[in-house]
Amino acid sequence: MDRVALPVLLKKGAEASLFIDYWHSRKVVVKKRSAKKYRPAELDLKIRTYRTIHEAQLLSEAKKAGVPTPTIFFVDIKSSTIIMEMIDGEQVKRLIGAELPEKVRGGLCAKIGELIGRLHHYGIVHGDLTTSNMILNPEGKVIFVDFGLGEKTREVEARGVDLHLMKRALKSTHHKFAKECFRAVMKGYADVVGKKEAEEVSNKIGEIEKRGRYNEKRRKDQ
Amino acid sequence: MAKTVKEVCCLGIESTADDFGVGILNSNGKILANVSDCYLPETGGIHPREAARHHAEVSSQVLREAFQNAGIRPADLTLIAFSQGPGLGPCLRTGATIARVLAAYLGIPLVGVNHSIGHIEIGKLMTGAKDPVTLYVSGGNTLISAFDSGRYRVFGETLDIALGNCLDVFAREIGLKQKKHVPLGASLEQLAAKGKxxxxxxxxxxxxxxxxxxxxxxxxxxxxxGEYNIEDLCFSLQENVFSMVTEITERAIAHTEKKEVLLTGGVAANRRLQSMIEVIAEEHDSRFNVVPLEFAMDNGAMIAWTGILAHAQGLSIPIEKSFVRLRWRLEEVNTPWIE
Structure with missing residues (x-):
């Protein structure tokens, strides 16, 4: 009977809408990138198609890297739709709040750092590392979602940008804990990729930040 | 208690880049004057020292005009505000020096204002927006900000050059010239409108x-x-960069779930960008606001208004500590006037 109620809109994101639906009598998440009226249709279609294919590929490649992601059941390029496993759990964004004890928070962030490390070590950058794109399931596993802006690359630059985005997301959404969280992320990261590589990426992050607008460290000209 | 309080009347000086602006406002947000004069380079972009020289040269005329328009005398002022940063050093220092002199001479408090916050606050005043996601796009800035737990936070920004800078440099490359009251972006927009x-x-x-x-x-x-039509190139450049900035603005709206969007900065004058941001605002049931051009470009009124807001919370700066801050980021600013 509860079939009647589906599909249900789970989340209307900026890029795509997520629905809960049935697919071959299995409860699934349908991710549909709908057309964006603001940009030229030609450009829009190109972006949506590219990201749909890319995301599907990276979601399964990430598994090979040892990073939990939803399993893909079906991809329809024409409608920019991916049908994937429904993940139970809580967005990390909602967890990193005051109510989490410091130790648990640190552990969670270190775990996230490890997973990012695994991705990078395998040659993938996520492209949109924010705490809304990570889900903690009841078994304590962290699942990464939303690989639409990801890339297969081994460049230190891309890795640096990836972690810079993580840092900035922590700062804007969890500014109270941003410093300790990012430190824990980098620790977990170093545990996987090794001290030397982590340091290299860390230096890169500094360089990327200096390249941005209005960074105090950029130049000492005062 | 029985002391009669003189009505707050603030003069704000803006001089972060190529504009020298003076605005005079009272605490009701009434704009008594908003005058500015823009430095026009003969070739190329802004030369900081030349721009600063321009500011020094036009300052007394701009100030005089502001007092005339406001119909007040300097002695009627109760507060001086200046753009303390971020911006070009020589330009900032010129404005700051004038502000310090005025404050010291009149014996009234001085307030240092963050330029980006100034844009947001005047935008809110002009449009009535209360708690928006702001897209601030100009020659020097490209950022998306929203208020969250006590501060304006930066949710997205450019990793390298500003959007207005990108358009200006391209416009100069293809031979467009900046004229008085016609920014390069406006000429580029006209060409782009003909591209297909x-x-x-x-x-x-x-x-x-x-x-x-x-x-x-x-x-x-x-x-x-030489293989492409110039109009098509302008069109494609605009469509591409505006789509990019609109995409990240939409992300910020979805992420913060704010019900208002504010578009400001010099590039906000572009109709195509306005229409794109309007589309995504509608899609997320957010109210779209675009700041009127006079107050979207760099202006003295925004500095005066933010100075009033800050001073009402007891913020001011001693002259000996009023150094300019070239790289003063938005999220470093204390904003006690927002509850």
Missing amino acids: NLITLPYVVKGMDISLSGLLTAAIGLFKS
Whole structure:
């Protein structure tokens, strides 16, 4: 009977809408990138198609890297739709709040750092590392979602940008804990990729930040 | 208690880049005067020292005009505000010096204002927006900000050059010239409106950030190849960079779930960008606000208004500590006037 109620809109994101639906009598998440009226249709279609294919590929490649992601059941390029496993759990964004004890928070962030490390070590950058794109399931596993802006690359630059985005997301959404969280992320990261590589990426992050607008460290000209 | 309080009347000086602006406001947000004079380089972009020289040269005339328009005398002022940063050193220092002199001479308090916050606050005053996601796009800035737990936070920004800078440099490359009251972006917009064919350019969105420098190089390369129609190139450049910035703005709206969007900065004058942001605002049931051009471009009124807000919370700065801050980021600013 509860079939009647589906599909249900789970989340209307900026890029795509997520629905809960049935697919071959299995409860699934349908991710549909709908057309964006603001940009030229030609450009829009190109972006949506590219990201749909890319995301599907990276979601399964990430598994090979040892990073939990939803399993893909079906991809329809024409409608920019991916049908994937429904993940139970809580967005990390909602967890990193005051109510989490410091130790648990640190552990969670270190775990996230490890997973990012695994991705990078395998040659993938996520492209949109924010705490809304990570889900903690009841078994304590962290699942990464939303690989639409990801890339297969081994460049230190891309890795640096990836972690810079993580840092900035922590700062804007969890500014109270941003410093300790990012430190824990980098620790977990170093545990996987090794001290030397982590340091290299860390230096890169500094360089990327200096390249941005209005960074105090950029130049000492005062 | 029985002391009669003189009505607050604040003069604000803006001098972060090529504009020297003076605004006079009272605490009701009434704009008594808003005068500015823009430095026009003979060739190329803004030369900081030349721009500062321009500011020094026009300052007394701009100040005089502001007092005339407001119908007040300097002695009627109760507060001086100046743009303390971020911006170009020589330009900032020129404005700051004038502000310090006025405050010291009149014996009234001095307030240092963050330029980006000034844009947001005047935008809110002019449009009635209360708690918006702000897209601030100009020649020096490209950022998306919203208020969250006690501060304005930056949710997305450019990883390298500003959007207005990207358009200006391209405009100069193709031979457009900046004229008085006609910014380069306006001339580019006119050409773009005649373009029809979309030429592929890099589309670089990284999370909530964008990167424009590679795209600019690519566009200039295509122009120099001589194989493309200029109007099509302008059209494609605009469509591409505006789509990128609109995409990250939409992300910020979805992420913060704010019900208002504020578009400001010099590039906010572009109709095409306005229409794109309006579309996404509608899609997320957010109210779209665009700041009127006079107050979207750099102006003294925004500095005066933010100075009033800050001073009402007891913020002011002793002259000996009023150094300019070239790289003063938005999220470092204390904003006690917002509950």
